[in-house]
Amino acid sequence: MDTDQLLTELGDGSRESATETDTAGLDALRDRVAALLGEPAESIDYDDNLVDLGLDSIRLMSLVESTVAAGTTVSFAELSETPTVRSWHAVLQH
16 A cells, blocks of 8 residues: 555545544554554554564654655654554544
């Protein structure tokens, strides 16, 4: 999944209920993280510490750069502060 698809999944939810959109957005983000880590998405829980799962600063910076290039304002510091899929989803929603 590329960043544009990820951002579409994280979209405004106008076509789906908030719960469906949240789950779709969480799953899309988890899929992106799983690809970065080379792990199956199902092995990553929304609340797992991604650093503990092997996410390093280079991979995180790659994610930040691709997300910013797609038009979302997010910083390395924002994502590194709480490295979980659920936390990142909340940051990317604002």
